[in-house]
Amino acid sequence: MSIKFKHVSYVYAPATPFEQKGLDDVSFELKENQFIALIGHTGSGKSTLMQHFNALLQPSSGEIALAGHRITPTTKQRELKTLRQQVSLVFQFPEAQLFESTVLADIAFGPKNFGYTDAEAKKLALKWLEKVGLPKSIANKSPFELSGGQMRRVAIAGVMAYEPAILCLDEPAAGLDPKGRRMMLELFKAYQASGHTVILVTHNMDDVADYADDVLVMEHGRLLRHTTPSEIFKDRAWLLKHGLGQPAASEFAAQLAENGLPLVPQPLTLTTLTHRLVAHFKGGE
Ligand SMILES: Nc1ncnc2c1ncn2[C@@H]1O[C@H](COP(=O)(O)OP(=O)(O)O)[C@@H](O)[C@H]1O
Ligand SMILES: [Mg+2]
Structure with missing residues (x-):
């Protein structure tokens, strides 16, 4: 949609x-x-x-x-x-909004609120507890016994558990x-x-x-x-003018270019940067 x-x-x-x-x-x-x-x-x-x-x-x-x-x-x-x-x-900081007495109840709250039965909500909560990378053994703990990072995951699991078509994350x-961070981002990418x-x-x-x-x-x-x-990161002057940064790979490539080794087109990710450098040195690019 x-x-x-x-x-x-x-x-x-x-x-x-x-x-x-x-x-x-x-x-x-x-x-x-x-x-x-x-x-x-x-x-x-x-x-x-x-x-x-x-x-x-x-x-x-x-x-x-x-x-x-x-x-x-x-x-x-x-x-x-x-x-x-x-x-x-x-x-x-969604962890500030946890309030149930157990991790499982907190994650199940959203699905229950949107009409899932207790049993369905519990099942979804267990599924998403695992998907966000938390062990099942914490299901019956109080969310307030967890570390900040774990609490964050519980809060995010609570929203993903009812599988919204559009997931907005601030x-x-x-x-x-x-x-x-990488684990979270991979989870959102898989969700997409x-x-x-x-x-x-x-x-x-x-x-x-x-x-x-x-x-x-x-x-x-x-x-x-x-x-x-790729459009936005191509224009270094525009980024500078608006006080925005570049990905690490582009920053590195820009420094290579300043030192006489331009890579065209500009790599945006470390993976592409690596491949391009390997091709350059092995293939005499
Ligand atoms: N609750 C609020 N009351 C009054 N002004 C607000 C409120 N929240 C945000 N603003 C103002 O609205 C503008 C946009 O803020 P915000 O959307 O929070 O920006 P960002 O998330 O990019 O930091 C800013 O000028 C901010 O001061
Ligand atoms: Mg903001």
């Missing part, structure tokens, strides 16, 4: 001294079953945009079409209950160690590959290069660009 934003603006605390523009005339269309990276500086509007995907925030003006729903400034929240099952949003890997849409807010340009089909770049509440990772 495609996602379409038409001239969406959002204003926080309108007509008060605290009025603040969150989104400014944002329009785009996403194809089905893609992995989308959403990037931009702090305060650029990423989290505000994310909260529109499941109508936690409704546009101040403009409209959104997704998952068979049309969301306008006047759409009633009660009309959006089915949307919440199809589109789910994992906030930054910096889900922030603060995780590199191994934990099994026929879902994944929308991921990240500051990590390697994640963008390694996983994303499309990139949305936000700046001051506006959508600056909607393009592909």
Whole structure:
């Protein structure tokens, strides 16, 4: 199911001294079953945009079409209950929202809330506990006995357990160690590959290069660009101008180019960089 934003603006605390523009005339269309990276500086509007995907925030003006729903400034929240099952949003630091007495009950909460029986919800919870890389032996522990990284996984399992068609994640890997981060990202990529849409807010340009089909770049509440990772990382001057980084492989390739060894086209991932260097040295490229 495609996602379409038409001239969406959002204003926080309108007509008060605290009025603040969150989104400014944002329009785009996403194809089905893609992995989308959403990037931009702090305060650029990423989290505000994310909260529109499941109508936690409704546009101040403009409209959104997704998952068979049309969301306008006047759409009633009660009309959006089915949307919440199809589109789910994992906030930054979701571990802060755990509340059940056991890990299993916490993961099963979402599926139960969306109409699965207790037995089905438990089964799904066990399945997703394993999928996020946690041992079954912690199922009956209190989530508060776990490490921060484990709690994060429990919170994410709780959202994935009811298998939303569109999974939105706001910096889900922030603060995780590199191994934990990779495992998470691989899990989201596999989720996309099994026929879902994944929308991921990240500051990590390697994640963008390694996983994303499309990139949305936000700046001051506006959508600056909607393009592909290879397009965005091709233009170093543009990235610099907007204070955005490059993937490690591109950064390295740029330094090679400055030192007289240009690799064309520019590699975005370590895997491509390695292959290109091997080809260069072995094949006399
Ligand atoms: N609850 C809020 N009340 C008022 N302004 C907010 C609120 N949340 C975000 N903003 C403002 O909206 C703009 C976009 O913020 P946000 O969407 O959180 O950006 P990002 O997630 O990219 O850091 C910023 O100017 C921010 O200060
Ligand atoms: Mg944010």
